[in-house]
Each structure stands twice: as C-alpha cells, then as structure tokens.
Amino acid sequence: MLFFSYFKDLVGREVTVELKNDLAIRGTLHSVDQYLNIKLENTRVVDQDKYPHMLSVRNCFIRGSVVRYVQLPPEGVDVELLHDATRREARGG
Amino acid sequence: MSSSTGLESLVDQTISIITNDGRNIVGVLRGFDQATNIILDESHERVYSTKEGVQQLVLGLYIIRGDNISIVGEIDEELDEKLDLSKLRAHPLKPVIH
Numbered sequence: 001m002l003f004f005s006y007f008k009d010l011v012g013r014e015v016t017v018e019l020k021n022d023l024a025i026r027g028t029l030h031s032v033d034q035y036l037n038i039k040l041e042n043t044r045v046v047d048q049d050k051y052p053h054m055l056s057v058r059n060c061f062i063r064g065s066v067v068r069y070v071q072l073p074p075e076g077v078d079v080e081l082l083h084d085a086t087r088r089e090a091r092g093g
Numbered sequence: 094m095s096s097s098t099g100l101e102s103l104v105d106q107t108i109s110i111i112t113n114d115g116r117n118i119v120g121v122l123r124g125f126d127q128a129t130n131i132i133l134d135e136s137h138e139r140v141y142s143t144k145e146g147v148q149q150l151v152l153g154l155y156i157i158r159g160d161n162i163s164i165v166g167e168i169d170e171e172l173d174e175k176l177d178l179s180k181l182r183a184h185p186l187k188p189v190i191h
Contacts, residue, residue, distance in 0.1 A: 019163060019164075019189070020163075020189040020190055020191060021111075021113075021115060021163060021186055021187045021188060021189045021190075022187055023111075023164075023186065025164075031097060031098040032098060033098035033099075037098050037129070038098075039098050043166075050183065050184075051183065051186070052141075052181050052183050053111065053117055053139075053141060053183065053186055054109065054111075054164070054166055055172065055176055055181075056109070056168050056169050056172040056173035056176055057109055057166030057167060057168060057169065058167065058169045058172070059166070059167040060164055060165060060166040060167065061098070061100060061103075061164070061165040061166075062163070062164055063129055063159070063162050063163055063164070063165075065160075065191075066113065066163040066164075066189050
C-alpha cells in the first residue's frame, strides 16, 4: 500500500519506466492503481531508432507486472520520509 | 473519471498491445477486466524484422490473457497514418523476462 500511495503523489511528474523487455518509456505519470499498473501520457520510447514499435502511441497503459524500474525526478523523492515510512510498515504499524 | 487507471477510456478505440513474448497486436478494444484480459476486435499482428518492412497478419477477434500483456497503447490515428510501415525495419521486441 505504501508504494501505491507514493506513486499516487507522483502523478503529473515526468518519469521513465523501464520494462522487463528492456524497453524504456518516458512520459507524464497519469495514474497508478493497486497493482502498480501505470498510465503514461505524452510517451516517447527512449531509444526510438532501435524500438520503433510504439511510434503511433502517445498514451499508454503499462501492466505493473512487467515494470523493472521507475526512474523518478530527483525532487520527487524524499528519501528520509520514505525510509521512515518503509520502516514503519515493516514493523506492521 | 479521467484519473482512473482502467481501460474504460479506450473501449471502441484502436489500441496496440505488446505481449510478453514481444508481439505487437493492433485492434479495437471491446472489453477488459481486472486482470487486464482483453477482447480485441478486427485485430492484426504487426511483425517487425530487419530484412523487410513490417508485415501485417490478419487475426480477427482475439481474447488475450492479461498475464501475457505488457503494454496497451492508445493509437493516435493521425500519427499511425503517417507511418510508412513498409519502410520500418527493426528487430522484434525481446520477450519479457521476469
């Protein structure tokens, strides 16, 4: 639940989602759900020459299960806050 | 609701699906569920290769199991018409490795 809330706070930010098939897609985070499925707007594939498979796609839905990394804007991460929150969740409260 | 993560907004629109085995299937979204299972009408597969342009294989009505779906992309018809698929050359996408 923690990372769901965390990603919800990032809505509207520019992120890069790297998939488990090595495709990396950059776009504006539009929404996220309980499975950490992600919707991006104004997407562009990071290496378009190598991956022209999504040239006519501007908005997309990425299944949470295929996400390897989400690269965040530096100002989108409050490391201290996240540390505290993860520790609190690990303790079960 | 515009901020929902569901695929409601894409129903009856042309979408492009990338599957976990790296295939690209384009068709009209008719239905979906929680598990991202998808009903795709008038679908065709776009086969990428480095030797020739993109081949389009007609598939028809498909149900794709959610487990096997990586990306659901909304096709921008205008951009798609401008694409010259016969000139596009690329390696097929790699399969997803969990």
